[in-house]
Amino acid sequence: MSKYLASRLSNLVAYTPGEQPDKDKYIKLNTNENPYPPAKEVTDVLTEVAPNLHLYCDPACKALTEAFCNYYSINKEETLFANGSDEILALCYMTFCEQSVAFPSISYGFYEVYSDLFCLDAYKIPLTADFRVDKNDYFNLDKTIIIANPNAPTGLTISLSDIEDILNTNKDNVVIIDEAYADFCDVSCKELVKAYDNLVVVGTFSKSRNLAGARLGYAIACEALIEDLKRVKNSFNPYNVNMLTQALGTASIKQDEYFKNCISKVITERNNFIRQLDKLGFSTLTSGANFVFTTHCKFSGEELYNKLRDRKILVRHFNKESINNFVRITIGTPEQMKQVSKALEEIIL
Numbered sequence: 001m002s003k004y005l006a007s008r009l010s011n012l013v014a015y016t017p018g019e020q021p022d023k024d025k026y027i028k029l030n031t032n033e034n035p036y037p038p039a040k041e042v043t044d045v046l047t048e049v050a051p052n053l054h055l056y057c058d059p060a061c062k063a064l065t066e067a068f069c070n071y072y073s074i075n076k077e078e079t080l081f082a083n084g085s086d087e088i089l090a091l092c093y094m095t096f097c098e099q100s101v102a103f104p105s106i107s108y109g110f111y112e113v114y115s116d117l118f119c120l121d122a123y124k125i126p127l128t129a130d131f132r133v134d135k136n137d138y139f140n141l142d143k144t145i146i147i148a149n150p151n152a153p154t155g156l157t158i159s160l161s162d163i164e165d166i167l168n169t170n171k172d173n174v175v176i177i178d179e180a181y182a183d184f185c186d187v188s189c190k191e192l193v194k195a196y197d198n199l200v201v202v203g204t205f206s207k208s209r210n211l212a213g214a215r216l217g218y219a220i221a222c223e224a225l226i227e228d229l230k231r232v233k234n235s236f237n238p239y240n241v242n243m244l245t246q247a248l249g250t251a252s253i254k255q256d257e258y259f260k261n262c263i264s265k266v267i268t269e270r271n272n273f274i275r276q277l278d279k280l281g282f283s284t285l286t287s288g289a290n291f292v293f294t295t296h297c298k299f300s301g302e303e304l305y306n307k308l309r310d311r312k313i314l315v316r317h318f319n320k321e322s323i324n325n326f327v328r329i330t331i332g333t334p335e336q337m338k339q340v341s342k343a344l345e346e347i348i349l
Protein backbone atom coordinates (compact mmCIF):
# COMPACT_ATOMS: atom_id res chain seq x y z
CA MET A 1 0.00 0.00 0.00
CA SER A 2 1.41 3.43 -0.87
CA LYS A 3 1.11 6.47 1.36
CA TYR A 4 -1.13 7.96 -1.34
CA LEU A 5 -3.99 5.47 -1.06
CA ALA A 6 -7.09 7.39 0.04
CA SER A 7 -7.48 6.73 3.74
CA ARG A 8 -11.10 5.65 3.32
CA LEU A 9 -9.81 2.68 1.29
CA SER A 10 -7.10 1.50 3.65
CA ASN A 11 -9.17 -1.46 4.86
CA LEU A 12 -10.62 -2.37 1.47
CA VAL A 13 -10.26 -6.06 0.69
CA ALA A 14 -10.61 -6.62 -3.05
CA TYR A 15 -12.80 -9.31 -4.58
CA THR A 16 -10.87 -12.50 -5.37
CA PRO A 17 -11.93 -13.71 -8.81
CA GLY A 18 -11.90 -17.46 -9.47
CA GLU A 19 -8.62 -18.66 -10.95
CA GLN A 20 -8.28 -18.38 -14.74
CA PRO A 21 -5.59 -20.96 -15.47
CA ASP A 22 -4.37 -22.20 -18.82
CA LYS A 23 -7.57 -23.77 -20.10
CA ASP A 24 -5.84 -26.82 -21.57
CA LYS A 25 -4.34 -27.79 -18.22
CA TYR A 26 -7.55 -28.10 -16.20
CA ILE A 27 -11.18 -29.02 -16.52
CA LYS A 28 -12.28 -25.57 -15.50
CA LEU A 29 -15.45 -25.68 -13.39
CA ASN A 30 -14.71 -22.85 -10.97
CA THR A 31 -16.31 -19.67 -12.35
CA ASN A 32 -19.71 -20.75 -13.71
CA GLU A 33 -18.98 -20.06 -17.34
CA ASN A 34 -21.01 -21.72 -20.07
CA PRO A 35 -19.07 -24.78 -21.29
CA TYR A 36 -20.15 -24.09 -24.87
CA PRO A 37 -18.55 -21.34 -26.97
CA PRO A 38 -20.69 -18.62 -28.56
CA ALA A 39 -22.43 -19.58 -31.84
CA LYS A 40 -20.29 -19.06 -34.96
CA GLU A 41 -22.86 -16.53 -36.25
CA VAL A 42 -22.07 -14.51 -33.13
CA THR A 43 -18.27 -14.52 -33.35
CA ASP A 44 -18.44 -13.88 -37.11
CA VAL A 45 -19.61 -10.31 -36.43
CA LEU A 46 -16.20 -9.47 -35.02
CA THR A 47 -14.65 -9.28 -38.49
CA GLU A 48 -17.44 -6.95 -39.65
CA VAL A 49 -17.05 -4.61 -36.70
CA ALA A 50 -13.26 -4.57 -36.28
CA PRO A 51 -12.57 -2.09 -39.15
CA ASN A 52 -14.64 0.52 -37.24
CA LEU A 53 -12.55 0.34 -34.10
CA HIS A 54 -10.92 3.72 -34.79
CA LEU A 55 -14.30 5.24 -33.83
CA TYR A 56 -15.87 5.35 -30.38
CA CYS A 57 -18.66 2.92 -29.69
CA ASP A 58 -22.30 3.95 -29.37
CA PRO A 59 -22.77 5.11 -25.75
CA ALA A 60 -26.49 4.32 -25.97
CA CYS A 61 -25.98 0.76 -27.34
CA LYS A 62 -28.87 1.41 -29.77
CA ALA A 63 -28.74 -1.77 -31.89
CA LEU A 64 -28.22 -3.97 -28.86
CA THR A 65 -31.00 -2.23 -26.95
CA GLU A 66 -33.41 -2.68 -29.83
CA ALA A 67 -32.68 -6.41 -30.27
CA PHE A 68 -32.79 -7.02 -26.51
CA CYS A 69 -35.98 -5.05 -25.88
CA ASN A 70 -37.81 -6.71 -28.78
CA TYR A 71 -36.78 -10.12 -27.49
CA TYR A 72 -37.92 -9.48 -23.91
CA SER A 73 -40.89 -7.22 -24.81
CA ILE A 74 -39.67 -4.28 -22.79
CA ASN A 75 -39.43 -0.60 -23.66
CA LYS A 76 -36.03 0.67 -24.60
CA GLU A 77 -36.22 3.23 -21.79
CA GLU A 78 -36.37 0.31 -19.35
CA THR A 79 -32.89 -1.05 -19.87
CA LEU A 80 -29.22 -0.17 -19.52
CA PHE A 81 -26.09 -2.13 -20.50
CA ALA A 82 -22.69 -2.20 -18.86
CA ASN A 83 -19.30 -3.85 -18.83
CA GLY A 84 -20.52 -7.04 -17.14
CA SER A 85 -23.25 -7.17 -14.53
CA ASP A 86 -20.52 -6.36 -12.00
CA GLU A 87 -20.48 -2.85 -13.47
CA ILE A 88 -24.28 -2.69 -13.36
CA LEU A 89 -24.13 -3.64 -9.67
CA ALA A 90 -21.50 -0.95 -9.04
CA LEU A 91 -23.70 1.62 -10.81
CA CYS A 92 -26.65 0.54 -8.64
CA TYR A 93 -24.57 1.06 -5.49
CA MET A 94 -23.46 4.50 -6.68
CA THR A 95 -26.95 5.48 -7.74
CA PHE A 96 -29.29 4.15 -5.06
CA CYS A 97 -27.48 3.36 -1.80
CA GLU A 98 -27.63 5.99 0.93
CA GLN A 99 -25.84 4.63 3.99
CA SER A 100 -26.31 0.93 4.04
CA VAL A 101 -27.13 -1.99 1.86
CA ALA A 102 -28.70 -5.31 2.86
CA PHE A 103 -27.94 -8.69 1.34
CA PRO A 104 -27.72 -12.35 2.40
CA SER A 105 -24.59 -13.13 4.44
CA ILE A 106 -23.85 -15.97 2.04
CA SER A 107 -24.11 -14.64 -1.48
CA TYR A 108 -22.08 -13.13 -4.28
CA GLY A 109 -18.79 -11.77 -2.86
CA PHE A 110 -18.94 -8.48 -4.72
CA TYR A 111 -21.93 -7.27 -2.66
CA GLU A 112 -19.66 -6.85 0.33
CA VAL A 113 -16.67 -5.56 -1.64
CA TYR A 114 -18.79 -2.82 -3.23
CA SER A 115 -20.22 -1.92 0.19
CA ASP A 116 -16.66 -1.29 1.36
CA LEU A 117 -15.57 0.44 -1.85
CA PHE A 118 -18.51 2.86 -1.66
CA CYS A 119 -18.14 3.30 2.13
CA LEU A 120 -21.54 1.84 2.98
CA ASP A 121 -22.57 -0.28 5.95
CA ALA A 122 -23.10 -3.86 4.88
CA TYR A 123 -26.17 -5.28 6.63
CA LYS A 124 -25.63 -9.00 6.17
CA ILE A 125 -28.67 -11.18 6.75
CA PRO A 126 -27.98 -14.82 7.69
CA LEU A 127 -29.52 -17.56 5.61
CA THR A 128 -31.82 -20.09 7.29
CA ALA A 129 -30.26 -23.33 8.60
CA ASP A 130 -31.09 -24.94 5.26
CA PHE A 131 -29.35 -22.10 3.37
CA ARG A 132 -32.50 -20.34 2.19
CA VAL A 133 -33.29 -16.65 1.93
CA ASP A 134 -36.25 -16.09 4.28
CA LYS A 135 -38.43 -13.26 2.95
CA ASN A 136 -39.44 -12.24 6.49
CA ASP A 137 -35.87 -11.12 7.18
CA TYR A 138 -36.14 -8.56 4.39
CA PHE A 139 -39.37 -6.75 5.32
CA ASN A 140 -39.26 -3.00 6.11
CA LEU A 141 -35.48 -2.73 6.15
CA ASP A 142 -35.13 0.92 5.20
CA LYS A 143 -32.05 0.08 3.10
CA THR A 144 -31.25 -0.80 -0.48
CA ILE A 145 -31.59 -4.59 -0.78
CA ILE A 146 -29.72 -6.97 -3.08
CA ILE A 147 -30.66 -10.60 -3.52
CA ALA A 148 -29.23 -13.01 -6.08
CA ASN A 149 -31.93 -15.29 -7.46
CA PRO A 150 -30.85 -18.07 -7.79
CA ASN A 151 -28.47 -17.31 -4.97
CA ALA A 152 -24.76 -17.97 -5.37
CA PRO A 153 -23.03 -20.12 -4.33
CA THR A 154 -26.01 -22.11 -3.01
CA GLY A 155 -28.00 -22.27 -6.28
CA LEU A 156 -31.27 -22.03 -4.33
CA THR A 157 -34.09 -19.87 -5.67
CA ILE A 158 -36.72 -17.80 -3.94
CA SER A 159 -40.20 -17.51 -5.40
CA LEU A 160 -41.55 -14.51 -7.29
CA SER A 161 -44.30 -14.13 -4.70
CA ASP A 162 -41.68 -13.89 -1.91
CA ILE A 163 -39.87 -11.23 -3.95
CA GLU A 164 -43.15 -9.34 -4.40
CA ASP A 165 -43.66 -9.40 -0.63
CA ILE A 166 -40.17 -7.94 -0.18
CA LEU A 167 -40.88 -5.26 -2.81
CA ASN A 168 -44.20 -4.36 -1.19
CA THR A 169 -42.69 -3.96 2.28
CA ASN A 170 -39.80 -1.81 1.04
CA LYS A 171 -41.62 0.75 -1.07
CA ASP A 172 -39.19 3.54 -0.20
CA ASN A 173 -36.10 1.60 -1.17
CA VAL A 174 -34.73 -0.03 -4.26
CA VAL A 175 -34.66 -3.82 -4.32
CA ILE A 176 -32.08 -5.26 -6.73
CA ILE A 177 -32.61 -8.82 -7.90
CA ASP A 178 -29.44 -10.24 -9.44
CA GLU A 179 -30.52 -12.81 -12.01
CA ALA A 180 -27.08 -13.89 -13.23
CA TYR A 181 -28.24 -17.53 -13.23
CA ALA A 182 -32.00 -17.12 -13.75
CA ASP A 183 -32.06 -18.58 -17.27
CA PHE A 184 -31.13 -21.96 -15.78
CA CYS A 185 -34.34 -22.13 -13.73
CA ASP A 186 -36.79 -20.00 -15.65
CA VAL A 187 -37.76 -17.87 -12.63
CA SER A 188 -37.38 -14.22 -13.57
CA CYS A 189 -38.62 -10.90 -12.21
CA LYS A 190 -38.29 -9.13 -15.56
CA GLU A 191 -42.09 -8.90 -15.90
CA LEU A 192 -42.40 -7.36 -12.44
CA VAL A 193 -40.66 -4.13 -13.43
CA LYS A 194 -43.94 -2.98 -14.99
CA ALA A 195 -45.63 -3.27 -11.59
CA TYR A 196 -42.90 -2.16 -9.17
CA ASP A 197 -41.12 1.17 -9.42
CA ASN A 198 -38.57 0.07 -6.79
CA LEU A 199 -37.30 -3.04 -8.60
CA VAL A 200 -34.04 -3.33 -10.56
CA VAL A 201 -33.43 -6.66 -12.28
CA VAL A 202 -29.77 -7.30 -13.08
CA GLY A 203 -28.68 -9.84 -15.67
CA THR A 204 -25.64 -10.93 -17.61
CA PHE A 205 -24.55 -12.40 -20.94
CA SER A 206 -21.71 -14.19 -19.10
CA LYS A 207 -23.52 -17.39 -18.20
CA SER A 208 -26.52 -18.44 -20.29
CA ARG A 209 -25.40 -16.40 -23.31
CA ASN A 210 -21.88 -17.86 -23.57
CA LEU A 211 -20.14 -14.44 -23.49
CA ALA A 212 -18.27 -14.17 -20.16
CA GLY A 213 -15.12 -12.89 -21.88
CA ALA A 214 -17.00 -10.15 -23.75
CA ARG A 215 -18.25 -8.55 -20.48
CA LEU A 216 -21.89 -7.60 -21.00
CA GLY A 217 -24.45 -7.06 -18.27
CA TYR A 218 -27.78 -5.26 -18.08
CA ALA A 219 -30.32 -3.68 -15.79
CA ILE A 220 -34.06 -3.76 -16.40
CA ALA A 221 -36.23 -1.39 -14.37
CA CYS A 222 -38.89 1.28 -14.76
CA GLU A 223 -37.93 4.29 -16.85
CA ALA A 224 -37.21 6.57 -13.87
CA LEU A 225 -34.76 4.14 -12.24
CA ILE A 226 -32.97 3.55 -15.56
CA GLU A 227 -32.76 7.29 -16.07
CA ASP A 228 -31.04 7.57 -12.66
CA LEU A 229 -28.62 4.78 -13.55
CA LYS A 230 -27.87 6.40 -16.91
CA ARG A 231 -27.14 9.71 -15.22
CA VAL A 232 -24.46 8.00 -13.11
CA LYS A 233 -23.17 5.84 -15.98
CA ASN A 234 -22.76 8.93 -18.17
CA SER A 235 -20.98 10.72 -15.33
CA PHE A 236 -18.58 7.83 -14.92
CA ASN A 237 -17.95 6.09 -18.26
CA PRO A 238 -20.31 6.77 -21.19
CA TYR A 239 -18.48 4.32 -23.49
CA ASN A 240 -18.68 1.47 -21.03
CA VAL A 241 -19.70 -1.26 -23.51
CA ASN A 242 -17.15 -1.55 -26.28
CA MET A 243 -18.10 -1.88 -29.95
CA LEU A 244 -17.14 -5.56 -30.24
CA THR A 245 -19.19 -6.51 -27.22
CA GLN A 246 -22.22 -4.55 -28.41
CA ALA A 247 -22.09 -6.43 -31.73
CA LEU A 248 -21.60 -9.80 -30.02
CA GLY A 249 -24.52 -9.16 -27.69
CA THR A 250 -26.82 -8.10 -30.53
CA ALA A 251 -25.89 -11.17 -32.57
CA SER A 252 -26.36 -13.48 -29.59
CA ILE A 253 -29.95 -12.31 -29.07
CA LYS A 254 -30.65 -13.38 -32.65
CA GLN A 255 -29.34 -16.93 -32.08
CA ASP A 256 -32.29 -17.99 -29.99
CA GLU A 257 -32.23 -21.68 -30.82
CA TYR A 258 -28.54 -21.94 -29.92
CA PHE A 259 -29.16 -20.05 -26.65
CA LYS A 260 -32.02 -22.32 -25.63
CA ASN A 261 -30.18 -25.45 -26.69
CA CYS A 262 -27.11 -24.63 -24.58
CA ILE A 263 -29.29 -23.93 -21.55
CA SER A 264 -31.17 -27.16 -21.98
CA LYS A 265 -27.93 -29.17 -22.30
CA VAL A 266 -26.60 -27.59 -19.10
CA ILE A 267 -29.84 -28.29 -17.20
CA THR A 268 -29.92 -31.92 -18.36
CA GLU A 269 -26.30 -32.37 -17.34
CA ARG A 270 -26.91 -30.68 -13.99
CA ASN A 271 -29.71 -33.11 -13.20
CA ASN A 272 -27.62 -36.12 -14.31
CA PHE A 273 -24.65 -34.94 -12.26
CA ILE A 274 -26.77 -34.46 -9.12
CA ARG A 275 -27.94 -38.08 -9.49
CA GLN A 276 -24.30 -39.20 -9.70
CA LEU A 277 -23.45 -37.18 -6.61
CA ASP A 278 -26.40 -38.75 -4.75
CA LYS A 279 -25.06 -42.22 -5.56
CA LEU A 280 -21.67 -41.25 -4.11
CA GLY A 281 -23.22 -40.08 -0.85
CA PHE A 282 -22.97 -36.33 -1.44
CA SER A 283 -25.65 -33.93 -0.20
CA THR A 284 -26.38 -31.36 -2.87
CA LEU A 285 -28.60 -28.30 -2.60
CA THR A 286 -31.39 -28.01 -5.16
CA SER A 287 -29.87 -25.97 -7.96
CA GLY A 288 -31.62 -23.50 -10.22
CA ALA A 289 -28.25 -22.44 -11.66
CA ASN A 290 -25.45 -23.76 -13.88
CA PHE A 291 -23.54 -25.06 -10.85
CA VAL A 292 -24.14 -27.31 -7.88
CA PHE A 293 -23.22 -26.75 -4.25
CA THR A 294 -22.40 -30.04 -2.65
CA THR A 295 -20.88 -31.61 0.47
CA HIS A 296 -19.74 -35.04 1.63
CA CYS A 297 -19.66 -36.15 5.26
CA LYS A 298 -16.23 -37.79 4.96
CA PHE A 299 -14.32 -34.83 3.47
CA SER A 300 -14.01 -31.13 4.13
CA GLY A 301 -14.66 -28.76 1.24
CA GLU A 302 -10.97 -27.93 1.14
CA GLU A 303 -10.01 -31.61 0.88
CA LEU A 304 -12.44 -32.12 -1.97
CA TYR A 305 -11.14 -29.00 -3.71
CA ASN A 306 -7.51 -30.16 -3.36
CA LYS A 307 -8.16 -33.75 -4.37
CA LEU A 308 -10.00 -32.59 -7.48
CA ARG A 309 -7.27 -30.10 -8.24
CA ASP A 310 -4.68 -32.87 -8.00
CA ARG A 311 -6.70 -34.57 -10.73
CA LYS A 312 -6.66 -31.40 -12.86
CA ILE A 313 -10.23 -30.45 -12.09
CA LEU A 314 -10.76 -26.92 -10.81
CA VAL A 315 -13.83 -26.18 -8.67
CA ARG A 316 -14.52 -23.44 -6.08
CA HIS A 317 -14.22 -23.67 -2.34
CA PHE A 318 -15.22 -20.81 -0.02
CA ASN A 319 -13.33 -20.58 3.22
CA LYS A 320 -16.31 -19.26 5.13
CA GLU A 321 -18.01 -20.60 8.22
CA SER A 322 -21.12 -22.72 7.55
CA ILE A 323 -20.19 -23.40 3.92
CA ASN A 324 -16.67 -24.61 4.59
CA ASN A 325 -17.57 -28.20 3.85
CA PHE A 326 -19.07 -27.46 0.47
CA VAL A 327 -17.61 -27.14 -2.99
CA ARG A 328 -19.26 -25.36 -5.88
CA ILE A 329 -18.95 -27.20 -9.16
CA THR A 330 -19.89 -25.52 -12.44
CA ILE A 331 -21.76 -27.76 -14.87
CA GLY A 332 -19.58 -28.51 -17.88
CA THR A 333 -20.08 -30.68 -20.94
CA PRO A 334 -21.23 -34.31 -20.48
CA GLU A 335 -17.64 -35.46 -21.16
CA GLN A 336 -16.24 -33.13 -18.50
CA MET A 337 -18.85 -34.18 -15.95
CA LYS A 338 -18.14 -37.83 -16.63
CA GLN A 339 -14.51 -37.16 -15.68
CA VAL A 340 -15.57 -35.27 -12.57
CA SER A 341 -17.85 -38.13 -11.50
CA LYS A 342 -15.03 -40.60 -12.07
CA ALA A 343 -12.59 -38.48 -10.05
CA LEU A 344 -15.08 -38.11 -7.20
CA GLU A 345 -15.72 -41.84 -7.20
CA GLU A 346 -11.96 -42.44 -6.83
CA ILE A 347 -11.77 -39.90 -4.01
CA ILE A 348 -14.75 -41.21 -2.07
CA LEU A 349 -14.30 -44.96 -2.43
Ligand code: PMP
Binds near residue numbers: 086178205212
Ligand atom coordinates in the same frame (compact mmCIF):
# COMPACT_ATOMS: atom_id res chain seq x y z
N1 PMP B 1 -23.89 -11.82 -9.99
C1 PMP B 1 -23.60 -13.07 -9.59
C2 PMP B 1 -24.50 -13.74 -8.61
C3 PMP B 1 -22.47 -13.72 -10.10
O1 PMP B 1 -22.15 -14.95 -9.69
C4 PMP B 1 -21.65 -13.03 -11.04
C5 PMP B 1 -20.41 -13.65 -11.65
N2 PMP B 1 -19.74 -14.55 -11.04
C6 PMP B 1 -22.00 -11.75 -11.40
C7 PMP B 1 -23.13 -11.16 -10.88
C8 PMP B 1 -21.16 -10.93 -12.34
O2 PMP B 1 -21.16 -11.44 -13.62
P1 PMP B 1 -20.61 -10.61 -14.86
O3 PMP B 1 -19.88 -9.41 -14.33
O4 PMP B 1 -19.73 -11.56 -15.58
O5 PMP B 1 -21.83 -10.22 -15.65
